[in-house]
Amino acid sequence: NAGVTQTPKFRILKIGQSMTLQCTQDMNHNYMYWYRQDPGMGLKLIYYSVGAGITDKGEVPNGYNVSRSTTEDFPLRLELAAPSQTSVYFCASSYGGRGETQYFGPGTRLLVL
Amino acid sequence: AQSVTQPDIHITVSEGASLELRCNYSYGATPYLFWYVQSPGQGLQLLLKYFSGDTLVQGIKGFEAEFKRSQSSFNLRKPSVHWSDAAEYFCAVAGRSGGGADGLTFGKGTHLIIQP
Numbered sequence: 001n002a003g004v005t006q007t008p009k010f011r012i013l014k015i016g017q018s019m020t021l022q023c024t025q026d027m028n029h030n031y032m033y034w035y036r037q038d039p040g041m042g043l044k045l046i047y048y049s050v051g052a053g054i055t056d057k058g059e060v061p062n063g064y065n066v067s068r069s070t071t072e073d074f075p076l077r078l079e080l081a082a083p084s085q086t087s088v089y090f091c092a093s094s095y096g097g098r099g100e101t102q103y104f105g106p107g108t109r110l111l112v113l
Numbered sequence: 114a115q116s117v118t119q120p121d122i123h124i125t126v127s128e129g130a131s132l133e134l135r136c137n138y139s140y141g142a143t144p145y146l147f148w149y150v151q152s153p154g155q156g157l158q159l160l161l162k163y164f165s166g167d168t169l170v171q172g173i174k175g176f177e178a179e180f181k182r183s184q185s186s187f188n189l190r191k192p193s194v195h196w197s198d199a200a201e202y203f204c205a206v207a208g209r210s211g212g213g214a215d216g217l218t219f220g221k222g223t224h225l226i227i228q229p
Binding site for chain 1: 117122145147149154155156157158159162164203207208209214215216217218219220221222
């Protein structure tokens with residue numbers, strides 16, 4: 001099993017550009033999550049999904065969109081990139097909700113200039 | 114609302130010495146608590162977790178943690194550290210700081226440095 005994979009590993013965007021961060025898991029997990037990690041700030045939840053077709057906002061959803069059309073994939077969309085979105089983005093998945101172990105991908109480093 | 118505090122931003126320990134990383138949480142009910150480790154440039158890996166039962170939990174890589182409800186703490190310990198333990202350590206509680214059961218609320222992390 002590859003676990004949770006994320007692409008790209010690194011990207012530079014100009015202000016106002018859009019992009020999609022890809023996340024795929026092969027563990028047949030129902031729950032998937034997107035977090036962002038800023039230096040010295042820990043991880044904060046952006047969006048999450050409890051199954052295909054179901055998504056909900058986390059702590060810091062502004063400026064992002066998600067969709068979940070399959071169990072395996074959970075892409076994160078940035079429509080109008082802003083410098084404040086410079087961060088490292090982690091995707092995670094878990095079999096169930098509260099209390100289940102979350103498995104993390106290697107992360108995508110995004111720089112918005 | 115849930116919150117997690119890791120009081121120590123950086124900790125330096127000599128190789129072979131013991132380690133304790135502190136974590137305090139705020140949660141209204143019985144918390145689900147986690148410790149994750151992040152090596153440089155990597156994702157997060159679960160070290161251990163606590164749901165209920167025995168308050169001393171064992172994890173991978175020789176780590177253990179003790180849940181103390183009276184002190185709202187879940188400190189991570191290791192009797193003898195190795196140079197490979199140098200990493201960022203995150204304590205987390207299940208649930209979101211703005212409410213809701215799903216997702217994790219993380220502390221800001223403790224950066225562990227190992228001296229030879």
